[in-house]
Amino acid sequence: MKDLTNEILELIRRTSSSLPPDVEKRLRESIEKEAPGSTARGALETIVKNIELSRAKSTPICQDTGTPIFYVHYPLGWSTIKLKAQIRAAMEDATKKNYMRPNAVDAVYDNNTGNNLGGDDFPYIHFEEIESDDLVIELMLKGGGCENVSRQYSLPDNNVGAGRDLAGVRKVVLDAVQKAQGQGCAPGILGVAIGGDRGSSYIKSKEVMFSEMGTRNDDPKLAELEEQLTKESNEMGIGPMGFGGKTTVLDTKITGLSRLPASYFVSVSYTCWAYRRRKLTIKGEEVIYD
């Protein structure tokens, strides 16, 4: 089995220092929606300038390089033990090279490990065996500030008058956006999971954000709700960084899960404008970065 430590290191560098083209395009488009001379427009212009500088200098787009979340889709025969070791070695090297800020803090003893390696949970790695000859490693660097404004609801929720249906889902998602008030560095992206248990619901609400901006759920009802939530969030006037304006949310992604008859969870994972996600594909001898 090939040693991919260097390729994974490059994946980390690209993810930390540059946004995917679809995200950058959406941010640039949103500048035009804000009034000339407004604080909202100024904030978006600064964000875009920051992206250009970080890419040119290979420096992190934000001082918080986020929680590293890896999704590894591997063909039959690859060793997950070896892949995990290579990911951890690449993460340590990326920290030495300052592509990543040392971000792993032991929550019990409050000490920073200094190398972005915690126990088994940091970096977070999900392995999935697939029926393909290609190996695909996806990486998301999920900011801490936006994680703080993510929310989970157990429906029915009498505080917002949300019942156990899509109308109730709409109410709690908009409640989460309203409560965030631009904290967590708006404009953001909403990842929403309907159903599951508390754990799986949160995990899936992040997983759904690996898809490209503008792609819609195959289910027309959920696709419609995705569009509606983005539109209604932007009508709240919260704006970039909470400065007011028309751009609060860049896109919404929803996934529907199974649930127990007793529970109806809705998890809203909020991701900041620094929507860092990248993909590495190993196709025989070919190495592809998206």
Ligand code: SF4
């Ligand atoms: S929420 Fe995002 S943009 Fe804001 S500080 Fe954290 S990583 Fe950076």
